[in-house]
Amino acid sequence: MIIFRLLRTIGNYMMNSSNKQHETAATIPPTAQDNRMTANQALIELEGLFDEKGKFTPNCYINRDLSALRFQLRVLAQAANPNHPLLERMFFLTIFSSNLDEFFEIRVAGLLQKMKQGDQVSSLDGRKPSEILQIISKIAHGAVDEQYRMLNEDILPELAKHEIRYLKRDELNDKQRAWMKEYFVSQVMPVLTPISIDPAHPFPRLANKSLNFIVTLDGKDAFGRDINLAIVPAPRSLPRVIRLPDELTGGKDHHVMLSAVIHEYIGELFLGMTVTGCYQFRLTRNADLALADDVDDIAKALEGELNNRRFGQKVRLEVTTNCPQQISEFLLREFALDSSQLYRVNGPVNLTRLLTSFDYPRLKFSPFTAAIPKAFQGLNKADTGSMFATIARQDVLVHHPFHAFSPVVNLLWQAANDPDVLAIKQTIYRSGVNSEIVQALAAAARNGKEVTAVIELRARFDEASNIAVANMLQEAGAVVVYGIVGYKTHAKMMLIIRREAGKIRRYAHLGTGNYHAGNAKAYTDYGLFTANEEVTEDVAGVFWQLTGMGRPLPSKQILHAPFTLHDTLMRLIDDEIAHAKAGKVGRVIMKFNALTERKIINKLYEASQAGVQIDLIVRSICCLRPQVAGLSENIRVRSVVGRFLEHTRVYYFANDVQNGGQERLYCGSADLMDRNLLHRVEVAFPILDKKLFKKIYEDGLINYLKDDTQAWELSGTGEWYPVVGGTHNAQSYLLNKISLNIK
The missing domain is CATH 3.30.870.10 (Endonuclease Chain A)
Structure with a gap:
């Protein structure tokens, strides 16, 4: 399989550095020939593992970025797994696209910055950024080619057998074509803004990962100008996949891509001129945020940086395979990119937007109902105090997604409405404004509880959402802090302080994952409910460090x-x-x-x-x-x-x-x-x-x-x-x- 050859290729690159002093000799395991791993994998022998002082050399380590890219290939391999249901294979294909986008936005962008700053060795394995980028380019190009091959040769033909189709323009009948034109005129054309490329209209500043079209023209415009190039950005408000009405398809799941609609009727935007070509493209930019450690207001600083993310340094250009070389070269020059940063794709330039909601249970993983731990069965958020009594007797463990996330939410609601609860403290890394967790915290604050939320605003790609959560909780009366500048607050902790029989007792929930109900359905994570005095005292100490000042308190149980x-x-x-x-x-x-x-x-x-x-x-x-x-x-x-x-x-x-x-x-x-x-x-x-x-x-x-x-x-x-x-x-x-x- 091609994907396994890609995986092996990265391995070969890892073993053969261009820096001669780091060259190694390897004996490939005999089982590698058919890409299988036996129960007792053969050892390999490497040279140059230790220097003259007996310390480990760079040969002892695998490159971080190449290892990250290998993980993306393992994700892509799931799209080829015949044991996965068809729509799940499609999902893995789109997840690979999303993951690869982030890989370029963060990891490749970082390597490009390092290369420009001097191209010095900064990786464990002793490679320079320029060397790593060359390897990434070769592997990523092969992976993207394989991704689109799987889409066109495997996934889409199989979907068509179930009457799930993405129709091309030449596959539409007359009624469907007439509907598509009406859709373009009424829904698409009013929000499009064609931008000519001429001395008065320089090349527009295009947002990160936005869908755009470059149009070649012939003739004169309304002002008599000879303009032969224009850019048409596709607004993000427009759906990328459009389902045709049931009456035109017999109720079948037939769709057209927005790119096909725009391409078909692009001439309507340039009346009196002849459109000689229309080609979609997408630009990927550096999306990492840079904040100084001495900012006065981290929330305001982040809000400013979020806009900059949309227009960061350019790192990748995607065009379709039908884009002429002179057009792709023009775009590369305009974006100051080289040919290694150009990716030609045989299909939509953003597969992440391809997946829509299909009601085909037989083409998905079997549904299941997440369980409630025995200790919590029969209890809900309206049973004031009941969960506290349970946790006081015993520690309770949840293993998501096999266990439901509802006990976490229910405990917080019980705390919000319990007259014996005095205070609630919680870390928030990724939750979302519509989260029940956030709603319960806000309700608790409105009910007079002392609510403290330690919100990590710098959770990557959730910064805007976390700012909105902070504003919402502040309006409800909660105390909101943003942790420690220079140290992201990644810990997952909830602490509830309750008065029982005249004494204070603490209850805690500690987790390996975020307080996010959606993640709890898709990620495997552990959560522990405990009233253990030493553990909860330690958790209280961590919150004091996050919200106050002073030296770290000694912990009895937690690390x-x-x-x-x-x-x-x-x-x-x-x-x-x-x-x-x-x-x-x-x-x-x-x-x-x-x-x-x-x-x-x-x-x-x-x-x-x-x-x-x-x-x-x-x-x-x-x-x-x-x-x-x-x-x-x-x-x-x-x-x-x-x-x-x-x-x-x-x-x-x-x-x-x-x-x-x-x-x-x-x-x-x-x-x-x-x-x-x-x-x-x-x-x-x-x-x-x-x-x-x-x-x-x-x-x-x-x-x-x-x-x-x-x-x-x-x-x-x-x-x-x-x-x-x-x-x-x-x-x-x-x-x-x-x-x-x-x-």
Whole structure:
């Protein structure tokens, strides 16, 4: 399959740096020939792993950006998976587009900036930004070509068999064509603004990722000018996919693209002139926001930066395959881009907008009803105080999306209406203005509770929404703070202070994911409800640090970045090293989204060399090389890509449990990245209840290590191989074990 060849190509690039001093020799695992990973992957041997002082060299690391791109290829591979329902394959195809957009907006844009600032080595693997960009360009071009091949040769023909079609202009009958013209005249033409390219009308400033058309013309305009080029931006208010009326299709799901409508009738915008060509294109810009650490008002500063995001540095140009070379070259010159930044696509330039809502259950994943934990069954948001009584008796665990998000919302509503609740404190990273979480907090403030919301305005691409949430809560009477300048508040915490029998008692919810009901249906995340005095006291301390000043308070149970989380993880790995060196079993299992932090990687290498058995379940980026002789032969890395986005963060350390030691297991909000561990406010919380500990260990870790249908394993070369030929699907197992009404 082409997608697997792309994955291997990145691996080859990772192993063959153009910098001769970093060249390595590798023995490719014998199972690589058919892109399969066996249960016992062969070790590889690499040269130049250690310098003359015995320290790790750049050869020990996988490039961060190339690893991120490999994750996008694993997502794209889902679109080719025949075991996925057809519309889900289409969904993965569009998700790949959205992910690749962000990759260019953030990662490629950052590399371009670094290259312009001196092109100095800044990556773990010792490559310069220019080298990485060359590799990304080659791989991304191949991936986009494969994406559109899958769309045109696999997905669209299969959809057509179910009468779901995207009609081309020459496929319309006379009645449909007449309807399309009326639609253009009445709905599209009034909001279009053609812009001629001439000395009085320089090339317009086009917004990031907007759909545009470049039109070639012949003849004179109303003022007698010879103008041969014009730009027509497509307003974002117009739908990109237009469903034809049922009476014209017999009730079938037939659509036309906005680009086809505009292309067909573009001449109506240039009366008296001849349109000789019309070509759609899209420009991608740098979308990262740059805020100084000394801003006076972060909300106002962000509002200013959000507008700049739409017009950041140009990084990519997409045109359709029928665009003439002279036109694409003209656009490249206009945008100051080179040919490597041009992407020709055989279809719409933005597949993210292609997917519409189809009512075809048989073409989607089987529906399910998320379960309610036994401890909360029968309780709802109107049962004032009932959830507090339950949590006071026992810790309660939810595992989304297999468990419903409603207990989180219900607890907040109970708190908002409970006369015994005095205060509520909550972090908000991504929630949305229409969120019940936000509505409950606002209601609590209006009911006289002391509500404090720590809102992280800099949650990427949710900045505007978070500003709106802040304004809404402030209007309701809540105290809103924006955390610590220079440190994103990424921790997921809710703290409720209640008076019971004349005494103060705290209740907390701690999670690995955002307080967002939509995410809770699509992302796998853990949430813990607890009234444990030490844990809730620690949470209160974190909130005091976020809203006040002073030195960090000592924690009894939770780990808190940027103060204790990194160092404690290092110490816990050191403990496993000590056990292994003493002839005992050293064991580490960790699950997270990304691993880039050098000290953690080095410590894991050290643990492997000491004999510690390490399993890492990594959703996306991994800069560690597993299964390398003399370096990491005791480390295995796998990634599970399936129906739900894997988002849980779990850290397990055996701690000589065979000889009476106390196992340790933490869940948290932090990935093992520099920014999370050292430059953000993060929280990792222990699982103290033995039954809940066992659930997470078995369902959240061992279950995923058994997956042999949707898992991938990473080799020391940097290549990912699908684990095939099995029957255990970790996500399906949890759906059947926890959820209800599987159909």
